[in-house]
Amino acid sequence: MPKNLLRWVIISALGLYFSGSLLFFFMPIRNAAIWIILLLAVVLVAFIYYALRFWPMLRELPRGKQISYAIFGTLFPLFIAASIRGEQPYLTDNHIIVILAVWLGVILAVLAIITAVVYWCLSVTLKPFETRVSRWKIALYALPSIVVSTYFLVAFYPGAMTLDSLAQWDQALTHEYTDWHPVVHTMLLSVLLSIWESPAMIAIFQIVLISAGTGIAGWSLDQARIPKPFIWIALILFALSPVHAISSITLWKDVAYSAALLLFTLLMYMIVRSGGRVLMRWPFIAGFAVTGFMVMFFRHNGFPVFLIVTAFVLIMYRPYWMKLFPVAAAMVFIYQIVVNPVYTALDVQPSDPQEMLALPTQQIAAIVTEDGDMTEKQRDYVNRIFPIEKWHEKYNPYSVDSIKFSWGDYDRFTIYDDWGRYARTYLHLVKQNPDIAASALFKQTSLIWQINEPEDGYTSKYTTHISRNNEFGLVNPVLNEDRKMNAFNYLKNADESIPFLWRPAFYTALALLFTYIAYLRNGWRAWLLLLPVALNTGAVFVGIPAQDFRYLLANSMIMLPMVLISFVKFEPQATEVLDDE
Template sequence: MNPSLRRNHPLPLVVQVAFFVCILAAFFIVLSEKDDPREALLQLRLDTDKEAIAQIFWRLDEQEYSQEQSRTFTLMPGFNTYRIVLPKRYDIARLRFDPATRSSRATLHEISLQWDGRVIFNLSGTALAHVLYAAGQVVIEPVAGADTVLLTSTGIDPSTEIDMAAVTRSFRFIQQLKVVAWALLPAALLTLGLCYLSSATYAAYAHRTYPKRPLHWFLWVAVFWVLGLYFYLVTPAVPPQSVAIPLYLAAWSIVVGGCLFIPAFWFVTRQYCAIWSEPPLRLQWLWFALPSLFVWSFYLVAMWPGSMSPDSHTQWQQMLEGQYTDWHPAFHTMTIWLLTRLWMSPAIVAVAQIISLALVAGWGLSVLQYHGVPRPVLWCTSFLFALIPVNGLMVVTLWKDVAYSCAMLALVICLFQVVMTKGEWLLHRLNWLALGIILALVCLYRHNGIGVGVATIIVLLVFFTRFWRGVSLAMLCAVMMYGGVKGPLYDVLEVGRSDPVAKVVKRIKKDLFVRSEQVPEMDVIEPQVKGDASVEDSPSLISKTAVERIHSASRLWRIQPLTEFHARIEYVNMWRKWNGNEYSIKYMSANDLGLDERSLIPSLLEEIDRVLDRSRSDNLLSWMWRPAVFLYALTGLLIMLSWRLRLRLYLLLVPLLANSLPYFLMVIHKSVFRYHYPLVVTGLLLIIPLLFLRPVEPESGLESYGEQCL
């Protein structure tokens, strides 16, 4: 126990109450309904004796009825249901129903109002008769023995009214009570968490990272408050018009900062007790890979013989003709050629992708088990990794990005082992040889992979200087393999050389700094956003294309969905082709190669399409398509673990950022999800296990010295 921690006192009651009230108010503001409903629908069930014109009027407090605030519709003879769309307002005070423009009789069976699908009132019979009152030239009579109301016109302009003010006030009051109830639970949990973490009991056995002075507490709070402000900017938070933006911003930052602060504080200040090193069972990596192999096989059966885009067809044609170009990495096209020696079908490539990603993930989970992650956690991660639709849809698509992501994931796992062993992993020959091969594959499977390889080698040489020999040998192995493929092999196969990176750099230079009058019309993408008109007339500015390029690529750091021009996002190669009111599911682009969709289980394909559509539209599921979620989770988790365990785990971010950050300038027309797939697949595999990572000591050491806690 740290003696300095014994002097900590529990959080004063006044502070506890103040914190609870503050966090409760913040949750109430954030969870409150928006100012107006997204949809307002009035439904009337009427039985009329003749055709007539009816009209619905509405007005707010202290307003008069007007034609501008009305809806006109035709009453048809007989019993009918009429649905009238009302303005999206919660503050409608009165409704007026003009049943006809001439004398007529109508039986009103029911009247109901819905806001966003929720029934606000549904009245019929006697209850309806008590609410309706005659505004002029109409007689209202409940029908004896029937749950209806008879409206009889006595003139040419009959009308009835309903007072909505009491109904809307009651509804809003009930909604606010529900919001308070929903806000009470998280506010109470956060308050209890803070009270426990600030108590003398917890401080007595906490790690030395526990704050010892008020200034330290202030720094903790300030950091997470700033994080709350930042996440307000990158999440879909839209304040109601009735709440001032500064107030909503403060509430949002308190809620997000508090929700992040409590678990992060516990994660950093708790003690980590070393455990015995438990070597994985033989072939444990294969067992961990089985869920993915099983689940992804169904994706392939449903999307047989695999999903292919125009890029895939280009590489397939090169493979058939034996004439390779390096615009799409020729090494990946050669891999396709090698696989098709076994079976001339796109399915063999999809099978290879399924096996590769599943085995790499299984190997990664077995490595995590060796470094102290409990086996049940790893099995949960294995099933999640297999079941999440992102992976299932990607592995059956013939894209170089899948092979590249497999190599990137393997590289991160190697880097993890280097960090956890403080570089000693590089002393073994097979390890540095494997690292060199993986680095070469990263460089060969995508052109920007060479930047990832260079960045990885640099950080290894800088932070693990003692093991420079292993790093140098791995680099030599990677250079020899990369040079052998790009040089002699490409020469023998007469690969058409092209440099996409150079063309991209040239395009960036053209787009970034250019006089506006010199930009051809076809090169300028007009954004659908409002701006200062003076910018349009400026003779020398950063071009619109560059702005659009960077904004589209901001998918890396934005959690909120992009809109308008920037919403042009390519998720996976699967879409719906509409023909009138019907559609067919497509996953293979048009081509002249004789390749088309041949789903072996069409019903399963329809289910996958529904899952894909829901995962992108449901706010509770769309996180899996947001690379920013994985970027922030990995960054925060690795920084905290690095600080707590005194290990350089933050280095795992280097290859991921070296891959994703350049797309801020390279993307132009749309945000392409597959560009950031290495970040997503790494996050899916590592985030949950890293929460349970524990320091590992040799078994003999623990027998000699007993349990050791850090």
């Protein structure tokens, strides 16, 4: 048999194997029509063909990148397979060999797909130098987001608000602050509402902030000579995403914070692409300061994100530290002044420490409700915190809210009075019940790592109205019935037909893939682009209370710019500071 023919026979056989495995992964294989299996096999054969073309390219890469591909090509497909897996009762009742064969086929199919994508991206070479682009184009590139978000604002005027939004609204009007919401962000809302006391005012601010991010993204990518049609496609897709369209007019602190994180990520891109030279420009340093303040003050976990990312920038671009360090140090100093003496002067009430205990609470609840291994002393202590029967009644594997908001029964002060005992009890319970504790951890953090929503889980996605019968008399008057129904149906249809749009893990996976491609093209400094969102994702993982998409809205915002950034060839890092910069 000719060598070329044999090659195609093997590729075709692999395509059929991958096709059958993927279908069996999601549905009973006997329910799959033959034509679907064959059509999917043809598509996968194309991916396998281009994946094989990557191998000569891989051999030309430095050894470190070859090793990185071996690691990434193993772990990333495993993560994707675990992330998209459903309950699979039709698969798990088969022999273990069949189950392992299907899993192997899915993992290899994902590997072929991502390798083909890597090959296609690295095969594209742009001109390595930047071009001058007028800053006025920022406004032009911001237009898609402005237009779509304004349409949604008119459709659901004057915006959307949940109970969480109303609580912050109350603080903004009364100036009686609690640290449950970021105080500086609440104070900013107070300023905006002094101009126009309407939810629409805050929605407009959010629209402007998000559009500034998209405008700067388009402008900076234009500078890097990304073809304009691709920039416009990315910006239009960003604007039309139901996630961004409805979030932009929903009064959550997470929206402004996510937009700030998008801007911060774009600043990291400018630093890396310029080899650090942009740090010599005072307008950039000013923009870094403004964006950094928003990241620090718009959500509680923003300060460590800013601190760690800035530390990495100072280490990675040491020749420019004299420009950035004084400004960064002043920002940290101001932050400490604000959260200590200023908060004290404003009589800011501290937030409930229970916010930090979501994962331990859920793991203890799982151990109790599944009759895990507990000593009488441990059971008595857990019963003091929350009656045993209440643990059984209130435990939701995907949300801690039903427990922590049981004000009459949940005695949090038992914890606060002796943190040491709580920590010891929790750690011993986890050690005694590792399987139950691990299962509870994975369920509570499902939003972060799982693309496929669990059958017994949920995703809190969006709201289109102000929470009704609120004490402020805020309502949603219908300005245009047709426009409202069109926008509502757009959200509903997207929700039903593309459910993974509301799973942050989908965007995290794509952002990780294209950052890795940027690394292969440019070097290890490309990972700085992902660091702000990675740190934020890690912070949410540690303390996630429920399955609210808004916690990781930033992941969806940075994904599309990251796709185009992966095509950019970065400038080499300078070894010395140029005086004329």
